[in-house]
Amino acid sequence: MKFFIDTASLAQIKEAKDLGILDGVTTNPSLMAQEGISGQINIINHYKAICDIVDGDVSAEVISTDFRGMVEEGKRLADLAPNIVVKVPMIKEGIKAISYFTEIGIRTNCTLVFSAGQAILAAKAGATYLSPFIGRIDDLNWDGIGLIAEIAEIYAVQGYDTEILAASIRNSKHIVDAAKAGADVITSPLGPILALLNHPLTDIGLQKFLADHAKAAQNA
Numbered sequence: 001m002k003f004f005i006d007t008a009s010l011a012q013i014k015e016a017k018d019l020g021i022l023d024g025v026t027t028n029p030s031l032m033a034q035e036g037i038s039g040q041i042n043i044i045n046h047y048k049a050i051c052d053i054v055d056g057d058v059s060a061e062v063i064s065t066d067f068r069g070m071v072e073e074g075k076r077l078a079d080l081a082p083n084i085v086v087k088v089p090m091i092k093e094g095i096k097a098i099s100y101f102t103e104i105g106i107r108t109n110c111t112l113v114f115s116a117g118q119a120i121l122a123a124k125a126g127a128t129y130l131s132p133f134i135g136r137i138d139d140l141n142w143d144g145i146g147l148i149a150e151i152a153e154i155y156a157v158q159g160y161d162t163e164i165l166a167a168s169i170r171n172s173k174h175i176v177d178a179a180k181a182g183a184d185v186i187t188s189p190l191g192p193i194l195a196l197l198n199h200p201l202t203d204i205g206l207q208k209f210l211a212d213h214a215k216a217a218q219n220a
Helices: 010-019 029-034 040-053 067-078 092-104 116-125 134-139 144-158 172-181 190-195 200-219
Strands: 002-006 024-026 057-061 084-089 108-113 129-132 163-166 185-188
Touching: 002 010, 002 190, 010 040, 010 190, 024 185, 029 040, 040 057, 057 108, 067 084, 067 092, 084 092, 092 108, 092 116, 108 116, 116 129, 116 144, 129 144, 134 144, 134 172, 144 163, 144 172, 163 172, 172 185, 172 190, 185 190
Parallel strands: 002 024, 002 185, 024 057, 057 084, 084 108, 108 129, 129 163, 163 185
Antiparallel strands: none
């Protein structure tokens, strides 16, 4: 399973890359705003800066909700760097745009997905990635991980190439459960990824190892 980081923070992207486990980045206008980045030129330059750090895919989101606007935006974004993937919302005009992008060789990430039916449409349109928002589904007392498993089963049966990108990750358990359910990729803030490192028995074992080492050194 691939690990993407969901952020616009260059510092966090660099930290994730330094871990040696980073496969890509997803970001959006809201995350850009959290970093104080606004204005079209600044946003474009920030996407370029992210692509300079990351070798893997970088999802860049269109703002338009009409077909023509999405196509124009998507082409501009795709021209920024070869690893840009155009993020397109799961709406009727978005599916049309994904189909068009597929025809001309621009890779896409279909976002704001909440059902298996939407997942089928995105795959039929040729989306490179599909982003089910499991945290937001859980917020409504539905089963986000169950949706990942359902989509994974459908894609396996039908032979779809679209990769399942589990999004709206809230905690490290989401990451583990998404992997078990068949997600090809997760995209997460840095916190849940780092939380995968944590276990009390690891801390206890390390403390004992260091204490035994110090004792042995004193007796040498």
